[in-house]
Amino acid sequence: MWYVLVGILALAAGVALGFFIARKYMMDYLKKNPPINEQMLRMMMMQMGQKPSQKKINQMMAQMNKQMDGK
Incomplete structure (x- = not known):
């Protein structure tokens, strides 16, 4: 039971962290290379x-x- 809960929490944390890293990367890219x-x-x-x-x-x-x- 604990394994499932820890797995779900780790997955949610990974998705959130990945989102913010990708967002930061895109903001920096667009600042350096304006559309x-x-x-x-x-x-x-x-x-x-x-x-x-x-x-x-x-x-x-x-x-x-x-x-x-x-x-």
Whole structure:
């Protein structure tokens, strides 16, 4: 009976620990390799019919980085 209880507790602890390690790894990976860079942002704005200025792109990148750091 105790073996089953210890096994279930060990399994639950392993799942929780694995989740938090994977989450930390992904957060660090996304911080080092952001999914959107300036060139991609410029192309998206051009496709939407806007003429992107460097100032506007810098503002949007700063806003996206601020949002990523806040989470």
